[in-house]
Amino acid sequence: MKALVTGGGGFLGKAIARKLIKRGDQVCSFSRSDYPELRRLGIEVQRGDLADSKAVMSAVQGCDAVFHVAAKPGIWGAYSSYHATNVTGTENIIDACRKNRVSKLVYTSSPSVVFGGGNMEGVNESAPYPKTYQAHYPKTKAMAERKVLSANDNDLATVALRPHLIWGPGDPNFLPRLIERRKSGRLARIGTRPHLVDCIYIDNAVDAHILAEDRLYQGSPISGKAYFISQGEPIDIGELMDRIIGAAGLAPIDRTLPCSMVYAAGWLLEMIYGVFRLQREPPMTRFLAKQLSTAHWFDISAAQKELGYRPAISIEEGFRRLAESLK
Numbered sequence: 001m002k003a004l005v006t007g008g009g010g011f012l013g014k015a016i017a018r019k020l021i022k023r024g025d026q027v028c029s030f031s032r033s034d035y036p037e038l039r040r041l042g043i044e045v046q047r048g049d050l051a052d053s054k055a056v057m058s059a060v061q062g063c064d065a066v067f068h069v070a071a072k073p074g075i076w077g078a079y080s081s082y083h084a085t086n087v088t089g090t091e092n093i094i095d096a097c098r099k100n101r102v103s104k105l106v107y108t109s110s111p112s113v114v115f116g117g118g119n120m121e122g123v124n125e126s127a128p129y130p131k132t133y134q135a136h137y138p139k140t141k142a143m144a145e146r147k148v149l150s151a152n153d154n155d156l157a158t159v160a161l162r163p164h165l166i167w168g169p170g171d172p173n174f175l176p177r178l179i180e181r182r183k184s185g186r187l188a189r190i191g192t193r194p195h196l197v198d199c200i201y202i203d204n205a206v207d208a209h210i211l212a213e214d215r216l217y218q219g220s221p222i223s224g225k226a227y228f229i230s231q232g233e234p235i236d237i238g239e240l241m242d243r244i245i246g247a248a249g250l251a252p253i254d255r256t257l258p259c260s261m262v263y264a265a266g267w268l269l270e271m272i273y274g275v276f277r278l279q280r281e282p283p284m285t286r287f288l289a290k291q292l293s294t295a296h297w298f299d300i301s302a303a304q305k306e307l308g309y310r311p312a313i314s315i316e317e318g319f320r321r322l323a324e325s326l327k
Contacts, residue, residue: 002026003213004063006050006093007070008043009035011171012108012163015206016067017043023210030059031070050089053096060096065104065213068093068148071141073173075288076273076281079136086140087147094151102156104216106209107148109160111198111228111298112138117290121196124299125226135287145226152224157216160226161208164298167244168202168318169325175244182245186283188255189238190262190293197237198230198297201318204311205229211307227303231311231318234297247323259293 003020007013008029020027021041028044029035038045048055050070060066072085090107097105114123115138116130129146133139145160152158167174181187200208208229215222235243242252266289269282303309313321 001064002028002062003065003067004028004030004060005067005069006030006059006089008038008045009033010069011173011202012166012205012209013067013069014038015170015202016069016209017041019206019210028059028063030056049085050092051084053092056089056092057096057099060093060100060102063100063102065106065216066093066097066102067106067108067209067213069108071108071137071144073137074281075135075137075285077136077279079140082136082140083143086137087143090144090147094147094156097156103218104213105148105151105156105158106212106216107145107158107160108209109145109148109162109226110138110141111162111164111296112291113142113145113162115291115296117294119294120296120298122297122299123228125228125302133287134290135285138287149224149226154218157218157220157223159212159216159222159224161212162226162228162298163200163205163208164228164230164296165197165199165240166202166205167199167322169322171202175248175322178241178245179248179250182250182253185255187241187245187253188257189241189253190257190289191259192256194236194238195293195295196234196297197240197295198228198234199240199315200230201311201313201315203313204231207312208303208307208309211309215307222306225302225306227307227309228298228300229303229307229309230298230300231315232300232304233315234295235315237292243319244322247319248326259289262293263289265289
């Protein structure tokens, strides 16, 4: 098989590309930047923007399957930039798959597509999309997910995976932010009550994507569906952060802030950054405040039953590997 991995230079995309190469597939990566380390692995690297339909068409040509991992993440920025990458980019991927007769499309979505601001405990895939979103990222990811799932037909089989809080060795996003905030004294627990959340170790997230591709075909039981994937072991978000920064040799979080105060601070910062058109990301937003102060863990029984997904790496083993990598 020849597979295209969009965002092949990113944390998850790179790990998927490596796994595909290791099992003997041909792999092409499509990203904005160049990644010599991918070339050294024997991966074909193509550079381009997802919003550029011609570049996407060229990257998809000759492929049998597409792993659409790339997205614009974050909690701040112009709506147009999120829409261009997450929505228009996904439309371009779907169009390119059809015109190049690609039969499989595995889309990396997010549980935030169904997050309406409240607690989500044991939620399954029947949860509806909320009417409103507090950030551009979940809104545009939900729009893209809908397009991917509705594109499923007799010519193109599609599936969407919703991994939550991917972490592990080599993480360039979640891990460095936690470490930097702890070192600067800006990391705090939100609220005094425990908030259970799901997370997923990077290797397990990769396995779920490979399983989805293997089981995906026109008319398959998984085609046109979305799946939550996680460790299947909800953990208090404060404990999760303590364990991750502990792997880096840092002391546990020693500050707690009231939920209402953090939410109000997020609202105020959004107002200030919006009025003055500040481009950098605010330290807090309403969406982030809600994410840090609510429970969000999910029922993964559908992924276990229909994808054959089982997290091969436990949380404890994941933390051991993370600590070893940070030495």
